[in-house]
Amino acid sequence: MRCRLACFVQWLSVNLLLSSLLGALAVGQDLATPLHQTSQAIPITSPRRELSAERKQVQSETLNRRFTADVEVPGNTWHLLATLPGAVIHDIAFPTAKIGYAAAELGQVWKTTDGGNHWTEVLSASQSDYFYGVDALSTEDVIISGFYDSTQTYGVYRWSHDGGKTWTDDLSFGPAWMQRVRYANSKDGIIMEFPGSNSVTESEYTVDGGGQLSNWTSSVANPSGGWFDFQFSLLGNLHARSSGINYCTSLNGGEKWACGNSVDSVFDGPVFFLNDKYGWVGGGEISPNVEGWLHLTTDGGKSWSGRTLDGPWPIRSILFLTDKTGWATGGNVYSNVGGMYFTSDGGNTWTVDATTNSEMGACAQHAIAGGHHQIWCAGFNSSNGFESVIYSTTF
Numbered sequence: 235m236r237c238r239l240a241c242f243v244q245w246l247s248v249n250l251l252l253s254s255l256l257g258a259l260a261v262g263q264d265l266a267t268p269l270h271q272t273s274q275a276i277p278i279t280s281p282r283r284e285l286s287a288e289r290k291q292v293q294s295e296t297l298n299r300r301f302t303a304d305v306e307v308p309g310n311t312w313h314l315l316a317t318l319p320g321a322v323i324h325d326i327a328f329p330t331a332k333i334g335y336a337a338a339e340l341g342q343v344w345k346t347t348d349g350g351n352h353w354t355e356v357l358s359a360s361q362s363d364y365f366y367g368v369d370a371l372s373t374e375d376v377i378i379s380g381f382y383d384s385t386q387t388y389g390v391y392r393w394s395h396d397g398g399k400t401w402t403d404d405l406s407f408g409p410a411w412m413q414r415v416r417y418a419n420s421k422d423g424i425i426m427e428f429p430g431s432n433s434v435t436e437s438e439y440t441v442d443g444g445g446q447l448s449n450w451t452s453s454v455a456n457p458s459g460g461w462f463d464f465q466f467s468l469l470g471n472l473h474a475r476s477s478g479i480n481y482c483t484s485l486n487g488g489e490k491w492a493c494g495n496s497v498d499s500v501f502d503g504p505v506f507f508l509n510d511k512y513g514w515v516g517g518g519e520i521s522p523n524v525e526g527w528l529h530l531t532t533d534g535g536k537s538w539s540g541r542t543l544d545g546p547w548p549i550r551s552i553l554f555l556t557d558k559t560g561w562a563t564g565g566n567v568y569s570n571v572g573g574m575y576f577t578s579d580g581g582n583t584w585t586v587d588a589t590t591n592s593e594m595g596a597c598a599q600h601a602i603a604g605g606h607h608q609i610w611c612a613g614f615n616s617s618n619g620f621e622s623v624i625y626s627t628t629f
Contacts, residue, residue: 271500272521273463273478273548276428277364278322278567279339279620282383283411283428285461287479289500309576310627312588315350315610321622323612324464324595325414329370331600331608335398337365337378338622345398350610350624356398363390363404366464367414367425373397377444379415379425382406389427391415393445405447407438416468424488426455426462426476433459437476439488455491456480464595465504465551467513475535477502477515483535497529497538506552506560510534514581518548520566528552528562530581543584547572550595554581555607555629563611565593570615574625591615592623602628 272286321338328334336344341359346352359365360382367379379391382404389412390404411428425438435456440449456462460479467475472487479501482493496502497515507513511534518526528543543549547564554560558580565572572594576587594613602608607629614622 269522271519273501273503273517273519277339277383278614280364280383285463285478287460287501309585309587310629312574312590312611312625312627314590314623315626316346316353316624318344318353318622318624319618320620322614322620323622323624324366325368326596326598326610326612326624327368327370327376328598328600328608328610329373331602333370333373333397334598334610335368335370335376335378336596336612336622336624337368337380339364341365343368343378343398343401349608350626353624357392357394357401359392359401359404360384366412367416369415369417369423371417371420377415377417377423379412381411381428383411387411389425391425391444407447407450407452410436412438413462413464414466416466418468418470418472418487422472422487424466424468424474424484425450426466429456429459429461435459435462437488437491441487451489453489453491455484455488456482456493458493463503463505463517465506467505467507469507469509471510473507473510475505475507475513477505481505481515481535498527498541500527503549504552506554508554508557512554512557512580514552514554514560514562516549516552516562516564518550518564518566520548520568524548524566524569524571526564528581528584532557532580539582542582543575545575545584550593551597551611553597553599553609555599559629561587561597561609561611563594563597563613565590565595565613567593567614567616567620570617572613572615574611587627588625590623590625591617594625 268288323338325337334346340361341363343357344353345356362384365380389407389410415425417423437455438450462478474484480493503517526548527541550564563574573589574587575584592613592615597611
């Protein structure tokens, strides 16, 4: 396993370098010439698929660029709370300011009871299990989602109803790769899928808690079969948005979806909506360039800005506390770059909040005393094999 991972990282680094050189040569080409542009490869510890697209050569949107990569101003103070060797965390959830859960590849689920300073592995399933989503409906009721990939491949989820002490076995959705799971309340939830073998991209939704497989119903989320990024938005009124190759919306908790072009001219990534008015879509690529971008809407997605951020880290996660205050995090594990951007004007301008040299892919928040909020962001890097890092700040 160790050789396999090291060999893969070396192979991908060489290929990304060659792709970047080819991309540089392509600048002089007709801008309509298709390029193979890659967002990322998943899973990290055992690559099987690319999230990519054939897109025409796109020049950076300099007129809309509000951020310069080498400008860093004082912002929020982030602390590295924990480093978890051998873990590749893809999602975190904090039902309280002290108790949190993290879902990772190789069958790992981690738990903290002291606000993220210390973590204990509460589930060590098969190394063929890749957990990409976690949602904590309470401190005791936790659901994880992902996929099993070995001689057979199928989407899975598991429940714990005692705070991670015990877990159900893998409950299988069949031959699909599941990604994140999110609940609007104790009954209504959605699990998004990666593209399946039936030429469409589906989602699973539940209206009665999702405790059993029979409580979930499949729906076509993207008829084109294009991939979605991990982070999607699900509001309390059951309005959902997800994006990647296409930008798609559901107004009834995932039962029916309507899709259009991606917001960005290349492709999109994470989606975060604060309400039905204010929303943000990020994105990024690792080939032929390593780059990240972000767009915002103030009218529920009827119109979108140009790139208000166009920087050197692919954007992997978005979190806003108000329509003005928020973070966009990201990075690229294969070149060990990443960190957190911060905005105080709704995403019109951005500054670097912290540099972590890790791919920061999941964030969560919880209110604490005095009207403050605790923010956590998790990521991973390949500097010492694979390891995950947990950072936090108080706002």
